[in-house]
Amino acid sequence: MTTTPHTARTGGEFVARHLGPDADGLAHILETIDVSSLDELAERAFPSVILDEVGPDGRAAGIDALPEPLSEADTLAALRVLADQNEVAISMIGQGYYDTLTPAVIRRNVVESPAWYTGYTPYQPEISQGRLEALLNFQTMVADLTGMDMANASMLDEGTAAAEAMTMLRRANRSSKSPRFAVDTDVFGQTAAILATRAEPLGIEIVTANLIDDGLPEGDFFGALVQTPGASGRVADVAGLIDQCHDRGVLVAAGVDLLAATVLTPAGEKGADACFGSSQRFGVPMGFGGPHAGFLACRTAHARNLPGRLVGVSTDADGRPAYRLALQTREQHIRRDKATSNICTAQVLLAVVAAMYASYHGAEGLAAIARRVHSHAAVLADGLVAAGVQVVHADFFDTVLARVPGRATEVLAAAAERGVNLWKVDDDHVSVSCDEATTGDHLALVLEAFGGSVADIADAGQLEILVDPAYGDRTSSFLQHEAFVRYRTETAMLRYLRALADKDLALDRTMIPLGSCTMKLNATTEMEPITWPEFAGLHPFAPVEQTRGIRRLVGDVEQWLVDITGYAAVSLQPNAGSQGEYAGLLAIRQYHRSRGDEDRRVCLIPSSAHGTNAASAVMAGMKVVVVGCRPNGDVDVDDLREKVDRHAAELSAIMITYPSTHGVYEHDIEEICAIVHDAGGQVYIDGANLNALVGVARPGRFGGDVSHLNLHKTFCIPHGGGGPGVGPVAVAEHLREFLPGHPYEEGLGSGAVVSAAAFGSASILPITWAYVRMMGADGLRRATLTAIASANYLARRIGQHFPVLYSGDGGWVAHECILDFRPLIDSVGISIDDVAKRLADYGFHAPTMSFPVPNTLMVEPTESEDLAELDAFCDAMAAIRAEIDRVAAGEWTVEDNPLRGAPHTAESVSADEWEHAYPRSLAGYPLGSTWRPKVWPAVRRIDGAYGDRNLVCSCPPLEAFAED
Numbered sequence: 001m002t003t004t005p006h007t008a009r010t011g012g013e014f015v016a017r018h019l020g021p022d023a024d025g026l027a028h029i030l031e032t033i034d035v036s037s038l039d040e041l042a043e044r045a046f047p048s049v050i051l052d053e054v055g056p057d058g059r060a061a062g063i064d065a066l067p068e069p070l071s072e073a074d075t076l077a078a079l080r081v082l083a084d085q086n087e088v089a090i091s092m093i094g095q096g097y098y099d100t101l102t103p104a105v106i107r108r109n110v111v112e113s114p115a116w117y118t119g120y121t122p123y124q125p126e127i128s129q130g131r132l133e134a135l136l137n138f139q140t141m142v143a144d145l146t147g148m149d150m151a152n153a154s155m156l157d158e159g160t161a162a163a164e165a166m167t168m169l170r171r172a173n174r175s176s177k178s179p180r181f182a183v184d185t186d187v188f189g190q191t192a193a194i195l196a197t198r199a200e201p202l203g204i205e206i207v208t209a210n211l212i213d214d215g216l217p218e219g220d221f222f223g224a225l226v227q228t229p230g231a232s233g234r235v236a237d238v239a240g241l242i243d244q245c246h247d248r249g250v251l252v253a254a255g256v257d258l259l260a261a262t263v264l265t266p267a268g269e270k271g272a273d274a275c276f277g278s279s280q281r282f283g284v285p286m287g288f289g290g291p292h293a294g295f296l297a298c299r300t301a302h303a304r305n306l307p308g309r310l311v312g313v314s315t316d317a318d319g320r321p322a323y324r325l326a327l328q329t330r331e332q333h334i335r336r337d338k339a340t341s342n343i344c345t346a347q348v349l350l351a352v353v354a355a356m357y358a359s360y361h362g363a364e365g366l367a368a369i370a371r372r373v374h375s376h377a378a379v380l381a382d383g384l385v386a387a388g389v390q391v392v393h394a395d396f397f398d399t400v401l402a403r404v405p406g407r408a409t410e411v412l413a414a415a416a417e418r419g420v421n422l423w424k425v426d427d428d429h430v431s432v433s434c435d436e437a438t439t440g441d442h443l444a445l446v447l448e449a450f451g452g453s454v455a456d457i458a459d460a461g462q463l464e465i466l467v468d469p470a471y472g473d474r475t476s477s478f479l480q481h482e483a484f485v486r487y488r489t490e491t492a493m494l495r496y497l498r499a500l501a502d503k504d505l506a507l508d509r510t511m512i513p514l515g516s517c518t519m520k521l522n523a524t525t526e527m528e529p530i531t532w533p534e535f536a537g538l539h540p541f542a543p544v545e546q547t548r549g550i551r552r553l554v555g556d557v558e559q560w561l562v563d564i565t566g567y568a569a570v571s572l573q574p575n576a577g578s579q580g581e582y583a584g585l586l587a588i589r590q591y592h593r594s595r596g597d598e599d600r601r602v603c604l605i606p607s608s609a610h611g612t613n614a615a616s617a618v619m620a621g622m623k624v625v626v627v628g629c630r631p632n633g634d635v636d637v638d639d640l641r642e643k644v645d646r647h648a649a650e651l652s653a654i655m656i657t658y659p660s661t662h663g664v665y666e667h668d669i670e671e672i673c674a675i676v677h678d679a680g681g682q683v684y685i686d687g688a689n690l691n692a693l694v695g696v697a698r699p700g701r702f703g704g705d706v707s708h709l710n711l712h713k714t715f716c717i718p719h720g721g722g723g724p725g726v727g728p729v730a731v732a733e734h735l736r737e738f739l740p741g742h743p744y745e746e747g748l749g750s751g752a753v754v755s756a757a758a759f760g761s762a763s764i765l766p767i768t769w770a771y772v773r774m775m776g777a778d779g780l781r782r783a784t785l786t787a788i789a790s791a792n793y794l795a796r797r798i799g800q801h802f803p804v805l806y807s808g809d810g811g812w813v814a815h816e817c818i819l820d821f822r823p824l825i826d827s828v829g830i831s832i833d834d835v836a837k838r839l840a841d842y843g844f845h846a847p848t849m850s851f852p853v854p855n856t857l858m859v860e861p862t863e864s865e866d867l868a869e870l871d872a873f874c875d876a877m878a879a880i881r882a883e884i885d886r887v888a889a890g891e892w893t894v895e896d897n898p899l900r901g902a903p904h905t906a907e908s909v910s911a912d913e914w915e916h917a918y919p920r921s922l923a924g925y926p927l928g929s930t931w932r933p934k935v936w937p938a939v940r941r942i943d944g945a946y947g948d949r950n951l952v953c954s955c956p957p958l959e960a961f962a963e964d
């Protein structure tokens with residue numbers, strides 16, 4: 001008798017795990033939408049001009065070059081081979097990336113927990129209280145440690161945080177007309193490079209000078225930037241410089257190391273107007289460069305200029321404190337080209353890790369780590385001096401700068417032989433950074449590499465470090481809130497993480513039909529490798545020979561994305577879609593300039609575009625001209641022609657999303673591209689919706705010159721509650737040379753540096769690698785078509801209750817559809833919020849609300865949801881329609897009905913008092929108690945406006961939660 005192993009090692013078996021509908025389910029879906037097969041769907045739903053040819057083997061052109069699919073087990077084995085080609089040395093490189101000991105309870109219950117990593121950005125705060133609280137802890141932690149009033153909920157990395165600080169100061173300093181910004185020489189190289197990138201298109205003139213020693217140079221400046229400890233390790237007192245700047249009307253941003261700030265007076269307490277940095281060394285592995293949570297903190301006066309997401313405290317319908325995103329009117333999704341920045345996806349998961357790390361260690365624990373780190377550095381410095389090596393700075397925290405005339409390369413090689421990586425500053429200087437993982441043995445190896453020995457230190461016993469409890473000059477207290485006091489035992493932390501996760505609706509409990517977000521399966525096999533030390537433990541500037549495996553993986557992903565998109569080259573550096581847009585637009589800008597077309601600055605953007613498009617264009621020095629849409633949602637080609645004619649000489653590019661943000665494959669796409677090309681412009685195709693194209697059509701072949709992709713949508717990187725993301729930029733041959741470069745990486749493009757690390761958030765690329773490797777060409781094409789079939793199924797079923805706003809020729813939608821509530825809102829008086837919040841009572845996360853059309857819901861089911869889940873969602877929507885009809889019929893008033901009262905908490909429906917016209921059972925269990933596992937929202941409807949009027953962006957005192 002032969003048996004089939006439970007997990008067969010046959011290539012392609014994962015496809016059936018990834019796709020939701022089984023054969024019967026798919027047959028039902030196809031029958032409902034009136035097609036006989038997925039291939040027929042492709043022919044009918046797509047404009048024929050963009051369709052790729054499919055060979056007899058069912059593989060589409062381009063992706064037929066992808067390798068044969070592997071099983072889950074073989075994929076992990078193949079990743080293991082790549083991992084083993086990396087060599088994780090003892091990293092003492094520093095430069096913004098430090099080894100850290102991630103508490104296992106946090107790694108297992110946050111990084112490896114789908115409840116945390118599969119959530120989306122907390123747009124629906126009533127079902128996101130867990131991660132909102134964690135982010136508020138992050139904000140409190142950053143504000144406390146930097147000595148600032150408030151901080152945002154994370155930036156993409158330290159370099160981009162510095163750049164955002166620069167532009168924030170420019171907005172904030174209304175009294176200065178100067179375009180000049182002074183930057184100290186002792187900042188990390190990658191930070192300086194990103195500042196230069198961001199400054200140039202905006203007309204900011206960077207003046208680099210030794211601000212710490214020489215003060216602010218002559219002349220006018222709107223701002224200045226310093227970093228302490230500096231890249232050289234030097235700890236400088238910046239108080240005098242800040243005073244001098246303020247006396248001259250100049251605002252100051254300071255780079256702060258959070259660990260150092262536990263013992264050294266932070267720049268915020270010395271008067272800085274903004275503080276930026278990275279929280280990486282708070283428990284987040286270096287990961288060959290990312291992802292990590294950058295941060296930006298400021299004075300309250302600058303709150304409305306602060307870019308990025310900001311969590312604030314408000315109240316719910318019962319008057320209880322509740323968290324939600326604050327001041328959203330600053331953000332790109334509302335202010336578009338006038339936004340404070342283009343940041344959208346940030347680094348939520350990593351911010352959660354850093355905040356929990358701080359909670360777990362508490363103020364004393366962190367300070368103890370900081371003192372141990374410093375003591376190691378101090379012992380090392382003594383050892384070096386004893387060995388006759390000059391130590392350049394007397395004041396340092398964790399990094400010792402050694403002067404070794406002409407010997408730097410030799411010292412580095414000697415250290416590498418001993419398994420230690422150091423940083424070569426120049427031929428004469430080497431720097432050595434200590435961190436949480438440093439041991440006395442490491443120091444002994446380093447001393448040997450410099451030609452010294454442990455014996456050089458008078459008391460060799462010092463290597464088992466005598467921590468100086470008095471080290472540091474910080475006197476102010478920090479992290480005294482309960483959130484940083486209560487969870488010091490593993491039991492307490494475990495329960496805290498679980499309690500928070502239980503408040504959130506993530507993909508582990510329900511489909512999340514957020515249109516334009518592609519909330520699809522993040523398979524465990526894809527996720528497993530990211531915490532392997534061979535990927536997680538690599539410093540981004542580690543020698544090439546130690547990082548061969550991750551570099552092969554990067555090369556594979558680049559090549560596969562080239563195959564899939566039809567472009568010539570890809571850069572993985574951008575660490576979010578918005579950064580990919582920015583990198584792509586900069587490439588276009590450089591291309592025009594290289595041809596002497598300095599004046600081509602107009603970027604055409606359809607009115608339906610995602611807010612990041614307009615915000616990125618402005619950051620790239622472009623002028624946004626909006627192109628209208630027709631009543632059917634398509635780009636208005638006549639308006640486009642008119643705008644192209646009007647701006648022909650200055651036309652730089654069009655940014656168009658395909659399929660459109662209206663969820664439709666526009667038939668005019670080829671014509672649109674041709675009109676722009678004929679006028680000398682470039683075509684940027686926003687590839688955030690690539691999940692509706694993979695294996696069926698390639699943007700690089702149907703007219704695009706450049707696209708960004710969102711690997712955190714199409715290619716299975718989980719959204720992490722609002723990040724991390726990866727936003728590769730893909731370009732046609734003529735733009736290849738303008739792909740992002742990096743100061744510490746050879747062989748990249750000559751383009752501007754957009755992220756701190758050469759390959760961005762490299763440590764999460766195994767997810768995409770595994771997905772493509774397990775799906776293969778055929779599986780990817782099936783995924784795309786299944787997603788489209790499911791979206792059309794929902795459009796047909798829910799369309800019976802709420803009209804589908806836009807569809808293409810033949811009535812087909814792409815991978816998502818927009819449900820129009822405007823007629824009901826006008827006639828019945830319910831609001832789009834009512835519907836979204838009521839869905840939470842049914843156990844569903846609301847679809848995307850009011851984007852791109854106000855008072856609509858945009859639904860995207862993805863290919864990973866099975867028929868039962870799709871049907872349950874349709875049933876919920878049908879039931880909500882019936883509820884609206886009862887309001888319309890006058891059975892309930894507009895003020896008192898289950899929609900307006902939503903969401904209902906367990907507490908509210910079990911309260912002794914119940915004054916509503918509808919029954920409690922309907923409030924809590926609208927389709928009965930056995931319909932779906934009940935998930936109770938943690939709070940009732942939140943008053944957003946109250947929170948914006950009474951801005952509180954750090955942890956409220958516990959009394960706020962007490963019963964009256």
Ligand SMILES: Cc1ncc(COP(=O)(O)O)c(C=O)c1O
Binds near residue numbers: 610689
């Ligand atoms: C169409 C579109 N473009 C761009 C973006 C920006 O991507 P990210 O959030 O990764 O910055 C998004 C994100 O939702 C999007 O939907």
